[in-house]
Amino acid sequence: MKFSRRTFLKASGAAGCSLAAYAALPEKFLLWAEEQGMLKASYVPTFCEICFWKCGAVAKVLNGRVVKLEGNPAHPGARGKLCARGNAGAGLLYDPNRLKTPLIRTGARGEQKYRKATWDEALDLIASKMKHIKSEFGPESVALFTHGTPTDHFLPLLSAYGSPNVGMPSFAQCRGPRDVGLELTFGEGIGSPERVDLTRSKVLVLFGSHLGENMHNSQVQDFADALAMGTKLIVVDPRFSIAAGKAHSWLPIRPATDLALMLAWIHVIIKEQLYDKAYLDAYANGFTELAAAVADCTPEWAAHETDLSAESIVETARLLGHNAPNVCLHPGRHATWYGDDVQRSRAIGILAALLGSWGREGGYFLATRTSLPKPESKPFPEPAKAPLNLGNFPFAGAEGVTQEIRRATISGTPYPIKGWIVTGTNLMKAMPNQKETIEAINKLDLLVVVDVMPTDTAMMADVILPECSYLERHDALAVGKGRSLSISLRQPVVQPLYDSKPGWWIAKQIANRLDLADYFPWQNLEEKIQAQCALWGVNYQELKKVGTITIPNSANPYITAEAPAEFKTGSGKIELYSKELKEKGFDPVPRYTRHPVPRQGEFRLVYGRSPVHTFSRTANNPELHELYPENEVWINSGKAKDLGVINGEYVVLVNQDGVRSNRIKAKVTQRIRTDCVYVVHGFGAASKSLSRAFAKGADDQGMITRYAVDPICGSTGMHVNFVRVEKEGVHA
Amino acid sequence: MPKYAMVVDQRRCVACMACVVACKKENEVPPGQFRTRVVEQVEGEFPKLRMELRSELCNHCDNPPCVYNCPTGASYKSPDGMVLLKKNRCVGCKACVASCPYDARYINEEKGFADKCTFCSQRIAEGKQPACVSTCIGKSRIFGDLEDPASAVSAALRDNHHDVLLASAGTNPRVFYIKKFGKPE
Numbered sequence: 060m061k062f063s064r065r066t067f068l069k070a071s072g073a074a075g076c077s078l079a080a081y082a083a084l085p086e087k088f089l090l091w092a093e094e095q096g097m098l099k100a101s102y103v104p105t106f107c108e109i110c111f112w113k114c115g116a117v118a119k120v121l122n123g124r125v126v127k128l129e130g131n132p133a134h135p136g137a138r139g140k141l142c143a144r145g146n147a148g149a150g151l152l153y154d155p156n157r158l159k160t161p162l163i164r165t166g167a168r169g170e171q172k173y174r175k176a177t178w179d180e181a182l183d184l185i186a187s188k189m190k191h192i193k194s195e196f197g198p199e200s201v202a203l204f205t206h207g208t209p210t211d212h213f214l215p216l217l218s219a220y221g222s223p224n225v226g227m228p229s230f231a232q233c234r235g236p237r238d239v240g241l242e243l244t245f246g247e248g249i250g251s252p253e254r255v256d257l258t259r260s261k262v263l264v265l266f267g268s269h270l271g272e273n274m275h276n277s278q279v280q281d282f283a284d285a286l287a288m289g290t291k292l293i294v295v296d297p298r299f300s301i302a303a304g305k306a307h308s309w310l311p312i313r314p315a316t317d318l319a320l321m322l323a324w325i326h327v328i329i330k331e332q333l334y335d336k337a338y339l340d341a342y343a344n345g346f347t348e349l350a351a352a353v354a355d356c357t358p359e360w361a362a363h364e365t366d367l368s369a370e371s372i373v374e375t376a377r378l379l380g381h382n383a384p385n386v387c388l389h390p391g392r393h394a395t396w397y398g399d400d401v402q403r404s405r406a407i408g409i410l411a412a413l414l415g416s417w418g419r420e421g422g423y424f425l426a427t428r429t430s431l432p433k434p435e436s437k438p439f440p441e442p443a444k445a446p447l448n449l450g451n452f453p454f455a456g457a458e459g460v461t462q463e464i465r466r467a468t469i470s471g472t473p474y475p476i477k478g479w480i481v482t483g484t485n486l487m488k489a490m491p492n493q494k495e496t497i498e499a500i501n502k503l504d505l506l507v508v509v510d511v512m513p514t515d516t517a518m519m520a521d522v523i524l525p526e527c528s529y530l531e532r533h534d535a536l537a538v539g540k541g542r543s544l545s546i547s548l549r550q551p552v553v554q555p556l557y558d559s560k561p562g563w564w565i566a567k568q569i570a571n572r573l574d575l576a577d578y579f580p581w582q583n584l585e586e587k588i589q590a591q592c593a594l595w596g597v598n599y600q601e602l603k604k605v606g607t608i609t610i611p612n613s614a615n616p617y618i619t620a621e622a623p624a625e626f627k628t629g630s631g632k633i634e635l636y637s638k639e640l641k642e643k644g645f646d647p648v649p650r651y652t653r654h655p656v657p658r659q660g661e662f663r664l665v666y667g668r669s670p671v672h673t674f675s676r677t678a679n680n681p682e683l684h685e686l687y688p689e690n691e692v693w694i695n696s697g698k699a700k701d702l703g704v705i706n707g708e709y710v711v712l713v714n715q716d717g718v719r720s721n722r723i724k725a726k727v728t729q730r731i732r733t734d735c736v737y738v739v740h741g742f743g744a745a746s747k748s749l750s751r752a753f754a755k756g757a758d759d760q761g762m763i764t765r766y767a768v769d770p771i772c773g774s775t776g777m778h779v780n781f782v783r784v785e786k787e788g789v790h791a
Numbered sequence: 792m793p794k795y796a797m798v799v800d801q802r803r804c805v806a807c808m809a810c811v812v813a814c815k816k817e818n819e820v821p822p823g824q825f826r827t828r829v830v831e832q833v834e835g836e837f838p839k840l841r842m843e844l845r846s847e848l849c850n851h852c853d854n855p856p857c858v859y860n861c862p863t864g865a866s867y868k869s870p871d872g873m874v875l876l877k878k879n880r881c882v883g884c885k886a887c888v889a890s891c892p893y894d895a896r897y898i899n900e901e902k903g904f905a906d907k908c909t910f911c912s913q914r915i916a917e918g919k920q921p922a923c924v925s926t927c928i929g930k931s932r933i934f935g936d937l938e939d940p941a942s943a944v945s946a947a948l949r950d951n952h953h954d955v956l957l958a959s960a961g962t963n964p965r966v967f968y969i970k971k972f973g974k975p976e
């Protein structure tokens with residue numbers, strides 16, 4: 060039916076004819092109708108899930124269609140603003156490539172052949188396979204890989220079923236070593252959102268972290284505020300990032316040598332007595348051992364390692380010292396680089412401790428001490444077998460070490476893993492060495508993927524379940540532990556499209572079929588949320604209207620005389636020297652080791668983020684695809700000239716194991732060192748069902764065939780591969 | 792009568808593109824077209840480099856060549872300073888597109904008229920900030936009334952040295968750029 064203005068007027072004039080009948084009306088028409096006063100927009104608050112900052116968003120809905128998303132001014136992570144991806148959130152909701160019905164595999168694994176199924180058929184199949192695995196191998200033989208809000212539904216399902224084996228790539232492929240390093244030093248991590256007090260920092264240091272390109276809404280807002288207020292910025296990065304472009308000192312460090320720079324800074328700060336003596340006396344242990352350990356880490360030594368000048372190292376160390384304690388050494392987020400990442404994070408923590416910046420203005424602020432009572436729930440069964448998701452890593456976190464589950468799936472030891480449930484993560488793109496992932500998947504009796512989009516991992520699954528997008532569902536209340544405690548609601552803005560279902564419904568349906576209904580003792584998630592609100596004294600009706608509630612007087616950001624710092628380490632103090640590490644056979648003070656360097660003709664492959672994409676999950680989003688449809692490989696102009704590569708032409712990356720990438724555009728630039736190349740992570744989709752993203756750009760993860768496992772926590776350093784750059788069509 | 796203007800504080804821009812997407816969503820800009828963009832300009836040689844980030848949009852010029860060159864009177868300067876377009880008068884002749892020295896206009900092929908940044912006049916009418924300003928992560932884009940000395944734009948221009956793009960073109964832009972720190976000399 061074609062709509063002209065006249066037919067619309069007639070239609071709306073006809074008695075009983077509601078606009079809802081025309082749910083498929085184009086957006087421009089709706090906006091026009093709104094302008095004419097025929098339609099009234101409604102505004103529904105929820106929170107974003109395009110990345111994991113969980114910004115409060117308000118959706119403008121016209122006639123059942125989301126036409127615009129804006130930041131919720133009441134939400135501390137958004138403050139009325141959304142990033143490019145958040146603004147483009149409806150692109151996910153209306154992506155025609157979305158998973159629409161349950162699918163059951165008909166071809167061989169990886170052949171991407173599926174048939175439609177009903178929910179009953181798909182869920183029954185999953186339940187019968189899970190029952191079979193349980194009786195044959197035990198419930199521990201099913202593992203869960205998860206990220207984001209689906210975890211709130213599927214982790215309880217896994218625990219109720221009786222398996223402890225969860226693996227979240229957010230640990231071993233991302234934040235794990237950072238959190239462990241800081242926990243070993245201060246007794247707790249820095250949280251997410253990171254508790255960095257940027258707007259009060261006199262000096263801010265970024266190690267590889269490329270804020271601005273790496274988009275975490277409120278943190279980047281703070282970053283810009285800090286810059287405007289004159290915070291001195293030091294950026295340590297082999298690439299002239301956007302942040303480096305704003306820096307007072309850009310230190311274009313040789314990749315893999317950051318620890319040498321940090322140890323030299325510690326050396327200078329100790330030698331020149333720039334540290335906060337009173338703070339260390341009150342709060343820290345092991346200063347003498349630390350001083351002895353860094354005695355040889357002179358700026359001249361570090362200059363040689365890092366390819367920076369000794370003067371610039373001394374100068375920046377002094378800048379830090381003279382501005383203590385209002386110095387923020389940003390510990391980064393994606394910290395899995397070289398396999399000694401816990402120790403690098405320790406070094407950052409030690410520097411922060413020397414400068415007295417934990418719990419002080421402009422450093423790291425303290426987490427809220429207010430907490431909410433835990434709702435009662437049926438206790439989960441005790442697994443009969445020990446978890447295998449922690450490997451032999453003494454400091455692996457409860458989020459699990461993904462590749463340990465993968466390894467056990469391949470080897471069958473210490474016991475077999477026969478089923479994987481994958482929610483909210485695209486494992487093929489998140490985990491290094493895709494061959495191993497495929498090998499493991501081929502050993503499975505059951506691979507279930509729950510997702511909104513037909514990701515590369517979904518297209519390996521036996522059963523694919525279409526979850527509805529974040530704009531169509533309830534999820535668990537988000538409790539934000541920033542400066543203050545906040546509670547945010549995710550609620551459906553529109554009804555689910557197609558035959559997609561919310562994650563909570565899917566988990567509950569599987570539980571019902573496994574006789575685990577007792578663990579999901581509510582009709583729908585809203586009922587559970589309401590009960591939780593009642594327990595916490597939160598007015599649910601109010602929350603529905605405002606989206607976010609911040610608990611008053613719940614902030615205690617700094618150490619004060621009345622509230623001295625508490626450290627939950629073994630000694631109750633900041634551990635400059637870690638007894639815990641020593642006992643497990645690791646260096647108690649970080650020690651620098653030299654990593655391999657690229658051979659002649661090779662470059663180290665480093666990767667990072669674009670502000671308009673979240674890993675691989677947004678590559679197919681129409682609005683974001685338009686802005687950055689495929690990644691480029693950044694190559695130093697001089698090197699490109701030697702290779703005869705010109706800006707914008709397609710090249711191929713070939714790694715040290717002979718793996719060739721998709722073709723990728725060369726970005727020939729002065730903005731990068733000669734010993735590395737850089738790509739934005741998450742491109743080169745293999746899923747043919749992603750019409751925009753399929754085969755666009757190169758998949759960095761495909762090049763990451765090698766990874767350096769951190770022996771302390773099991774995280775996988777992934778900046779350890781070397782590639783050659785070949786002109787397209789030229790085969791060696 | 793207000794005198795609307797925008798100030799772009801380039802020190803604060805982080806090239807995050809939130810403005811670009813917000814603008815496209817707010818104004819249904821067709822695929823492949825943009826009312827605003829963020830230019831990344833780098834000079835120098837490794838490691839001595841300098842970067843400029845510049846978000847660009849229609850300058851709502853006080854001396855607007857697009858308006859003078861519009862044969863149908865579709866493009867006009869509104870009393871509050873915005874350069875706008877009467878869509879029903881536009882014949883899509885592209886005279887304005889060609890005459891804009893800032894490459895700020897495009898032809899909406901689907902609908903057959905010229906289009907460009909409107910300072911989100913529909914939002915201003917509702918008392919809101921333009922979409923790009925409201926979502927600007929760096930608070931780099933500032934919008935307001937030059938006639939109001941207390942407005943954010945007036946304050947920003949008072950406190951900072953500022954420029955316009957292609958001043959020599961004589962267009963008298965209403966979009967101002969703050970590049971450096973400090974007060975005007």
Ligand code: SF4
Nearest residue numbers: 107110113114142145
């Ligand atoms: S930072 Fe952007 S993508 Fe992430 S939650 Fe916030 S608005 Fe969404």
Ligand code: SF4
Nearest residue numbers: 814908910911921923
């Ligand atoms: S003022 Fe409105 S139309 Fe102009 S660039 Fe900003 S969002 Fe786009």
Ligand code: SF4
Nearest residue numbers: 804805807808810929
């Ligand atoms: S939203 Fe603001 S900070 Fe981000 S690119 Fe646009 S002008 Fe720059």
